[in-house]
Amino acid sequence: MSPSQLFRGELSRTSRTLVLVAALLLIPSAFLPVWNITLVAPQYPQGLSLAIYANKVAGEIQEVNILNHYIGMKEIEQDEFPEFRFIPFLILRFLALAVLAAIVARLEIGALGWIDFLVFGLVMLFDFQHWLYEYGHNLSPGAPISLDPFTPKFIGTTQVANFTVKSWPAAGAVMMALAGLLGPVALFFEWRRRKDHAALDQQAQV
Amino acid sequence: MRAKRAIWAVAAFAVIALAIAGPQSCTRGPAGASVGELARERGLSEADITAALKTYLPTGQLDEYVMFSSGGHSGQVLVIGVPSMRLLKVIAAFTPEPWQGYGYGAGGTMEALEGGLVNGKEVLWGDTHHPAISETDGEYDGQFLFIDDKANARVAVISLKDFETKQVLHNPLMGSDHGATFVTPNTEYVIQSSQYAVPLDGSYADLSEYQERYRGAVTFWKFDRAAGRIDPSRSFTLELPPYWQDLADAGKGPSMGWVFLGSFNTEMATGGIETTGVPFEAGASANDMDYLHAINWQRAEQVYQSGNGLRRIQGMSVIPLDVSISEGLLYLIPEPKSPHGADVTPDGRMIVTAGKLDPHVSVYSFEKIQDAIANETFSGRDPFGVAILDFDAVLEAQVELGLGPLHTQFDGRGGAYTSLFIETAVAKWSLEDFTLKEKIGVHYNIGHLAAAEGDTRTPDGNYLVALNKWSIDRFMPVGPLHPQNFQLIDVTGEPMQLLYDMPIGIGEPHYAQIIKADKLDPWLVYPEVGFSPHAMASDPNAVSSGEERIERNGNRVDVYMTAIRSHFTPEHIKVRQGDRVRIYLTSLETIRDGTHGFAIDKHNINVSLEPGESEVVEFVADQAGVYPFYCSEFCSALHLEMVGYLLVEP
Known part of the structure; x- marks a missing residue:
């Protein structure tokens, strides 16, 4: 089956529903924390948590900044991250593309949105890793406690001085991943359906 | 059928085997020795081990109750976890305390201490006696705590949000207080009554004018819950005869609206051993009977609000004795000599008094008191004209407990516990059949006792703390000034079991109250920055x-x-x-x-x-x-x- 065959005709009802579900999944992901970073030390038995949302960092930022200033780490401030200003709009864009794909029932639009979303996800992961590197390496030389530069893992557990830093995707990221997964699923359905159609067409021609 | 029974038998056997093997297999502690070996080595009995198991808290576990105890001469309040008997905090009230920064420059604390100036003079100690947790409907509500300073007739208000003193007040009408602090069932008022009579206006009067010029008083401090402060401008005082008023308790349930106040030295002795040869201790304990005061505070509030007959003395609104008599605010009830407790039962129907020089507790019926007032069943009037109710008409029962009964608390199951100072014991007796059930020795010379929520409408009936004045041989010698001894007693069953001794190395605590920990909701940090x-x-x-x-x-x-x-x-x-x-x-x-x-x-x-x-x-x-x-x-x-x-x- 050629790509032109794949893109021919309208999306099936199933695929449109799947694309719409993906769009719906994106809505809560804009309001739920995407990533959680928890710092645990003996005197913080409950841990200090930072929650990264699409548009902000929340949680015990002041306490984390107080601790970080001892090792000369830059303060975590919302304005430091230009990403927060446009991520919500990007999510809105994916949502719009998905809804549009479902309405006009065009696979191209769906595919465009999905690739767009995938690229965004990967770029954001790299971006996140970049920030973790930046914060762990840009340590002020005048800090009271000098520490070798470090990079916390963006996923997993890292030991930094007396803290165990745990970084894990949160509900928002799970929603996004599910939405992202629905793309290939829809594509699979379309591919199978169209292959069957193509076969029927061929038979009819014969 | 038989097979089924066999399976049950095997299962039961397995359970028993586990029960036997289980404990044995885990008795070896981390340090190596087994529990049995440790107990033998340390000479601990089975009772000792159960006592330890009932009080020990592993790290990170919290107590079930919190006890607020007077800190005696320290002018502070002690906060103690029960049953672990660990000291959690010391709340500064009448005395500066450096760690809390109380009285060392911090504006709010300086202002609180300034409220406690006595005639403009700094008095930096307090003889704290009776803490009172704020109540709603006769139950501790865990919001505020009040404490008095007997020596200077002062009252402190503590917030249980941050466990800090917010207000200290001096009562200018009194020389010293004793019936303080006690609260009415909804903390409408904080009660403070005088101990040693003085002229109310603070002026000089010779002791030869004792009966004419000296007076007792009971002040009803209006508590403004929203402000978290006592409002002196809405408070009132009843002038009382110059007897030495003692402990108080507010009526609740059927006796709501009344307060009961013991007294001694109704002889109005003026001492002077050096000239008269009769010391106070003899003169003030000559009569066989003293007077329990029954005060209708709700009617007194109406009289105060009407303003009729009020006198202003030293800035305080005072209802004179003759107005109290004519308005029916005050009655006297004979009680066995030199009493030290007036305790209302949880159901509010009876009042228990203990005459420390008489082996009985006397139980009065509130209903009979009301009948005697209505029918004017009086046995006479005192020298000031206050009606004295007929003893037999109002008495419900007397129970012979032992020597030196002082103070009574309750368990909510019909049980009452009275401290026996001279006998140095706690007596358990029944409010149902008025009989003595058992006694347990304490070490030594018990004053007050505190039972878990033991003076509320629903006492919990599990823990009781004996506040002992002497410790003699209970602790390591630390010089001639010995610690006092708080002894925790398990009263869940019979016999009562002594669980733990807690040395008190500051002050001479008097009374304590024990509140269920989950009723307290203190801040962990202040609610906002600034x-x-x-x-x-x-x-x-x-x-x-x-x-x-x-x-x-x-x-x-x-x-x-x-x-x-x-x-x-x-x-x-x-x-x-x-x-x-x-x-x-x-x-x-x-x-x-x-x-x-x-x-x-x-x-x-x-x-x-x-x-x-x-x-x-x-x-x-x-x-x-x-x-x-x-x-x-x-x-x-x-x-x-x-x-x-x-x-x-x-």
């Missing part, structure tokens, strides 16, 4: 990061300072000799235990700045020189570096 514990609201003078500054106005210097780990901002304060310096301090901390201190060398200033707290210190920089100021709390790894300089230019 919160004034004195105003219990956001402080307009608090500053946030970046707003710190120093402002000069003539010879007044205002410093707006923040504290956060591990620095003050600003760190340099330069003033001129003679300047009046005011430092507004704001803690920017938001986490538990993130407390800073603010101490200025050689200025008697030490402030405790708890997370979020805002405080002000004011002083005159009267000596030129260089004065480091520093964080007096080990706040962080850079605590020693949390410092600044106050530079006073000549």
Whole structure:
């Protein structure tokens, strides 16, 4: 089956529903924390948590900044991250593309949105890793406690001085991943359906 | 059928086997020795081991109850976990306390202590006697705590949000108090009654004029719950005969609206052993009977509000004795000699008094008291014209308990517990059949006792603490001034079991109250950054990061300072000799235990700045020189570096 065959005709009802579900999944992901970073030390038995949302960092930022200033780490401030200003709009864009794909029932639009979303996800992961590197390496030389530069893992557990830093995707990221997964699923359905159609067409021609 | 029974038998056997093998297999502790070996080595009996198991709390586990105890002469309140009997906190009330920064410069604490000035004089000790937890519908509500200072007739109000004293009041009508503090069932009023009679107007009167000029008094301090303060302008006092009024308790349920107040020295002895040869101790205990005072406080409130016959004495509204008599506010009830307790039963139907020089407790029926008042079943009137109810007409029962009964608490199952001072024991008796059930010896010379929620409408009936005056041989000798001994007793079953001895190394505590821990809801940090514990609201003078500054106005210097780990901002304060310096301090901390201190060398200033707290210190920089100021709390790894300089230019 050629790509032109794949893109021919309208999306099936199933695929449109799947694309719409993906769009719906994106809505809560804009309001739920995407990533959680928890710092645990003996005197913080409950841990200090930072929650990264699409548009902000929340949680015990002041306490984390107080601790970080001892090792000369830059303060975590919302304005430091230009990403927060446009991520919500990007999510809105994916949502719009998905809804549009479902309405006009065009696979191209769906595919465009999905690739767009995938690229965004990967770029954001790299971006996140970049920030973790930046914060762990840009340590002020005048800090009271000098520490070798470090990079916390963006996923997993890292030991930094007396803290165990745990970084894990949160509900928002799970929603996004599910939405992202629905793309290939829809594509699979379309591919199978169209292959069957193509076969029927061929038979009819014969 | 048989097979089924066999399976059950096997299963039961397995359970028994597990029960036997289980404990044995885990009795070996981490240190190596088994529980049995340890007990033998330390000479512990099975009762000792059960007592240990009932009181021991592993690290991180919390107590089921919190006991607020008077701190005696320390002028403080002790906060103790029950059943572990661990000291959790000391709340400063009448006396400066450095760690809490109470009375060392912090504005709010200075203001509280100023409220306790006695005729303009600083009195920096207090003989704290009876704490009272605020109540709603006759149950502890865990919001406020009151405590009195017997020596100077003062009352302190403590918030149980931050466990800090908010207000101290001096009662100008009294020389000393004793029936304080007790609250009415909804904390409408905090009750304070005098002990040793003096002239109410504070003037001089010779002891030869004792009956004419000396008077007792009971003050009903109006508590304003929303403000968290006593409102003296809405409080009133009843003038009482110059007997020495003692412990009080407010009626509840059917006896709501009344308060009962014991008394002694109804002989009105004036002592003078050196001339009369009759010391107070003999003169004041000559009669076989003293008087329990029954006071209708709700009607007294109406009389006060009507303003009829009121007198203003030393700024206080006083209902004179003759008005109390004519309005039916006050009646006397004979009670066996030298009593020390007047305790209303949980159902509010009976009042128990204990005459410490009589082996009985006397139980009065509130209903019979009301009938006797209605039918004027009086046995006479006292020299001041107060009606004395007929003893037999109002008595429900007398129970012979032993020597020196003092104070009674309840278990909510019809059981009553009375301390026996002379016998140094606790007697358990029944409110149902008025018989003595059992006694347990305590060590030694018990004064008050406190049962878990034991003076509320629904006592819990599990723990009881004996507040013993002497400890003799119970603790390691530490010189002639011995610790007192708080003994925890399990009263869940019979016999009562002594569980634990807690030495009290400060003051001479009198009474304590025990509240279920889950009724308390204290703040872990202040509710917001820049919160004034004195105003219990956001402080307009608090500053946030970046707003710190120093402002000069003539010879007044205002410093707006923040504290956060591990620095003050600003760190340099330069003033001129003679300047009046005011430092507004704001803690920017938001986490538990993130407390800073603010101490200025050689200025008697030490402030405790708890997370979020805002405080002000004011002083005159009267000596030129260089004065480091520093964080007096080990706040962080850079605590020693949390410092600044106050530079006073000549």
